[in-house]
Amino acid sequence: MRLGWDEIKRRARAFSQEWKDAHYEKGETQSFYNDFFEIFGVRRRTVASYERRVESIDANRRGFIDLFWPGTLIIEQKSGGRDLLKAQGQALEYFDWLPDNQKPRYILTCDFQRWHLIDLDTNQDWRFTLAELHKHIEAFAFVLGRQRTFQTQATVTIKAAELMGKLHDALEESGYVGHDLERLLVRLLFCLFADDTGIFQPAQIFLQLLENDTADDGRDTGRVLMELFDVLDTPDGQNGTENERQSTLAGELNQFPYINGDLFAGRLRTPVFDAKMRQLLIDACRHNWSGVSPAIFGSLFQSVMDAKERRAKGAHYTSEANILKVIGPLFLDDLTAELERIIARKTGRDALLDEFVAKLSRLTFLDPACGCGNFLVIAYRELRRLELAALEARWPKTMTSTGEVRRQGIIDPGLLSRVQVSQFYGIEVEEFPARIAEVAMWMADHLANNALGDAFSTNYARIPLRDSAHILHADALETDWSSLIAPEKLNYIMGNPPFVGAKFQTPEQRAQVRAIAGLGGSGGTLDFVAAWFIKAGQFVAANHRIRIAFVATNSISQGEQVAQLWPILFDRFHLEIAFAHRTFSWGSEARGKAHVHVVVIGLVHRDHQPAEKRLFSYPDIRREPIESRHEALTAYLFDARGVTNRHLVVKEEARPINGAGKLLIGSKPIDGGQYIFDASERSRFLSEEPGAAKFLHPYLGSQEFINGGLRWILYLAAAEPSELRELPNVRQRIANVRAIREKSPSAGTRMLAHTPASYHVTVVPEQPYLVIPKVSSERREYVPLGWLEPPTIASDLLFVQPTASLSDFAILTSRAHMAWLAHIGGRLKSDFRYSIGLVYNTFPWPDATPAQRARIEALAQAVLDARAAHPTASLADLYDPDTMPADLRRAHHALDLAVDKLYRAAPFASDRDRVEHLFGRYEALVNPLERLGAAKNRRMARKRDKADHAA
Known part of the structure; x- marks a missing residue:
């Protein structure tokens, strides 16, 4: 019978009246606590035992716990008037001697008339007399499997998931797989939760069933579980149902309630447990599921999926x-x-x-x-x-x-x-x-x-x-x-x-x-x-x-x-x-x-x-x-107040719409690696064919440009046939490239097989040129762009601006441009991914007078000089936020302020502030009909910005 608190309090009063004269530990303790558990409709022997022997870790001391409920409660009972503080110390000592999976949450010390209950998880305690028991009886809600507080703790949740994951793996390894395994796990999870939270009463009857009614070797565990599932799916005469259970049903099973909900409907193939699998289930059962969120099921599901499945399904468990x-x-x-x-x-x-x-x-x-x-x-x-x-x-x-x-x-x-x-x-x-x-x-x-x-x-x-x-x-x-x-x-x-x-x-x-x-x-x-x-x-x-x-x-x-x-x-x-x-x-x-x-x-x-x-x-x-x-937000998740059209989106452009010089992709050989050498490969190649030296150029991608290092590439565009005739190893590599391209599934690549000595994309400037890495770490405040000189060739992992000036470098390395990249550009994983069509070609460049241009060029040179002051540092070192030199940071900050002033007089509060302003500029570029409205919005925005700045 499921008792309400009113009935439980009535029983507590009657208990207090009956035992008001009790005081003798040896003669009355066991009867006292048998009656105490009956207040809750719980038979003491189903959950707790008397005189549990324990011993210290070094086995030189031992003692007996007066009443022990594994994982839940220690009671240290004394005769009337004895020192409860000393009794508490004794109980805590016994607690330390217990194995971790049996350490209880609660300790009760009592001399019949005085009670002191401690919750070790929350450090909450209750002190009262026997006559006041009914007023504090809800502190013992754990007897019903009810915790006074429910808090989701990630560690508790993850531990529960791991325990069930181990059971899943053991069952699967034994050959119990597929639909039956999944349904079994779901049913067991419900039982584990029900055992600790009051659905099953008394508390932990599922654990008791496993420990007392199944063999240690696990041979009958599956059969007992199947019997239990049948019981849970059979009406028991409670809560308005007809009693359809057999009269010969064992009492241990009959005390489980009727659950319904189709959860336990349908037969499963009986799993065959062994001793290890039974113990895994008991370990999971001993875990305190009252502290687990129902979201544990998400964690469980993911814990039994491998990484490949997780990626394929896109599953991410959510906190x-x-x-x-x-x-x-x-x-x-x-x-x-x-x-x-x-x-x-x-x-x-x-x-x-x-x-x-x-x-x-x-x-x-x-x-x-x-x-x-x-x-x-x-x-x-x-x-x-x-x-x-x-x-x-x-x-x-x-x-x-x-x-x-x-x-x-x-x-x-x-x-x-x-x-x-x-x-x-x-x-x-x-x-x-x-x-x-x-x-x-x-x-x-x-x-x-x-x-x-x-x-x-x-x-x-x-x-x-x-x-x-x-x-x-x-x-x-x-x-x-x-x-x-x-x-x-x-x-x-x-x-x-x-x-x-x-x-x-x-x-x-x-x-x-x-x-x-x-x-x-x-x-x-x-x-x-x-x-x-x-x-x-x-x-x-x-x-x-x-x-x-x-x-x-x-x-x-x-x-x-x-x-x-x-x-x-x-x-x-x-x-x-x-x-x-x-x-x-x-x-x-x-x-x-x-x-x-x-x-x-x-x-x-x-x-x-x-x-x-x-x-x-x-x-x-x-x-x-x-x-x-x-008032409104854009698709880029920033304020839309700077634009007339809040639904504006930035579209890729085939060429710059901002008056900037054309940005190109670096050289892309499509050669299967035949033309590319690291330092040791280059050395061996030239030892066999020294005449190829004039055709080997330094070759840099994003990795080498940012982190240092050097590769080399055969550049044969200017090679005369007579020169190639004297270079058999080079000719062999040309033949290899032809064969690789001919086998490609791409029709365009197969066409390139007719000109195997040429690259798919050839960009080889004859003067110093600006390069922008295609991908850069999200941790960096600035994408580390810079200059390369012939004969170095940039790979297709670098973008090339062959005609860039120092003022172009100043704009492109500024916070304004970085903000546009961060908010409008795409990402590779979480790293910045630079794009010609989406970032460079659409970026709203500022207007600048000759004097302003000279000013930012001087500040840009200061950035380059600050880099040069640290010749042993790579760009990765220089632009790591933890190791960026102070002089370089100061140089960038001065340049940022100067570029910002080309856009407006009032300073920007953040990168989001910058990109909101730039978005209005972009609208004027792509929609001249709305330029007037956009200009008006910008003027109003400037007024607000000035007011905000003044405040």
Whole structure:
């Protein structure tokens, strides 16, 4: 029978009355605690034993614990009037002697009349007399498997996942695989959680079943589990059900409740355990699952996937802190503020609280890439917390005539709770995580019911399970979402869709994205996550009140994808950005955890956009953000106040639109490595063919230019046939290149086989030239561009500006240009990826007078001189933020200020401030018709900037 706290308190009073004269340790302890456990409807012998022998680590001391519940409780009992402080010291000594997996959370010292209970996890303690026991009885909620506080701890969660991962591996190694293994793990996970959180009562009966009713060698463990699953799927006559269990069922099994919910329906192949596998399950069972979030299921799922599978599916387990960054501005912050306003009212509060709870019960949520249900779980938990806060305000506590604190007029608080797991919907392509998501939601529901029971002094649980989250096992990109929930019934779409870049997509994934985007032509280069944004946009087109929030790789808010994706969202579906988190590091709590750079973007239909848009920026991508409010946000996630068209996107340009000289890609041989030599290869080659020396040129890519080192390349464009005739080794390499090109699957490369001595791309300037590395580390404040001189040849990993002046270098190495690169350019992983068409050709160059140009040229030369002052340092050393010399930093800072003043007199507060200004300049370049409006916006922005600066 599931006892409520009122009944438990009544029993506690009766216990106190019966034992009011007890004082003798030896004669009365065991009867005393047998009766104590009966207060909770628990048979003491099922969970705890008397006189447990323990000994010190060095085995020279030993003792006996008066009552021991492994992993939960030590009781050190004394006769009336004895020193409880000394008893506590003895109990703590016994604690130290115990193995780690048996160390308890609670210590009770008692002399029958005086009680002192300590929670070693929280350092909370309770001191009271026997007569006051009923007032403090809820401190013993752990007897029912109920913890007074529930806190998610990453270490506890990860440990639980690792334990289950070991069990999974052992079962799989034994040949128990596939669908049965997945269903078995899900059922075991529910049992482990239920054993520690009060679903199973008394606490730890599942552990007791494994330890007492299965053989040490594990041979019958699988059979006992199958019997248990049958029991959990059979009505027991409680909670309005008919008793369908056999009368001959063993008492150990019959005490398990009826769970239902289809979780235990259907037969599984019986697993054959051995001693090691049984012990792994018992170890997992001894872990304290009451401190585990339901999001553990996500961690478990990822812990049993290898790295290759993780990358293919794009799965990233999401921490709760990061989930809150999505659901907070999506709905939770507004609901919290609404409840606070209601509670603060002086009149009409009760009716508003009732309507608020009813409103919560009407909200619906869809995660169309739900995985193991992490977003659904946390959203449900937070909704139930809001509901509980509203119910507590609606039914305040009052003092009874007996001095107890109770809530007014409440008989069954379960009738007041209206938020259900059935308000939540998910789509998941893999069956295992889909089933895990269902169970995770039941776990979250039970924890919320525990909190409700604690608040209203009852023991409340929703079992058997009747409501379930709606989790569809299907491919979300091939499924009509309205088959799961109609658009008009939905409020929020949220989640963390798979992170798979365009280059890493399977042919099937690429086809899905292109079909959904409908870009035509080559189909674009959208990341996989973009398809979820577009599908969600289609849903909003059917119901303009739906709000969207997704996590995505930051590639959708910078680089070439912006011009492909955002016109669809802005123009086709009329969406606006309601809030956004700019780039930050998205950590995982899973085994083999992944770290990626992401953004969070919240979207609404234009007809229902908020007046203020929230923007969360990260000065440090691994720390907390700074929030700002704006009238409108661009697709690049910065303020749109400097432009007339907030939907403006930067498109690749074939040639500079800014008056700059043409930037070229460096030489690209397509030679299979035949023409390229490192120092030792060059030395050996010239020892055999010294006449080739005149044709070997220094050859630098990004790596060599930034970090130092040198390679060499055969450059044969100027070689006469008569010279080549005398160089047989060179001719052999030419023949090898011809053969390599002829075998290429590319028709263009096969055409190049007719001219094997030539490069695919040949850029060999005859005077000093400027080079820009194609890729540079995100850690650097400046991309280390610079000059090369003939005969050095730049590879295609360097961009070449053959006619660049010192003033060009000054602009390109400035913070203004770096800001444009960082916000508009793409990324390779997290590193800056320079682009001719997207960055260089579109960058808005400043106007400069001859005097201003001379000024920045002098400052640019100072930068070069500061570099030259450190001749042994590579560019990597010079531009590492930890080792950058002070004189070089000062030179760059002076140049930055001078270039900034070419754009406006007022200083820029940040790189984001710079790029917002540059974006307005860009708009004027690409749309002369809007130049007047853009100029006006810039003037207004300058006035605001001056006012802000003055403030």
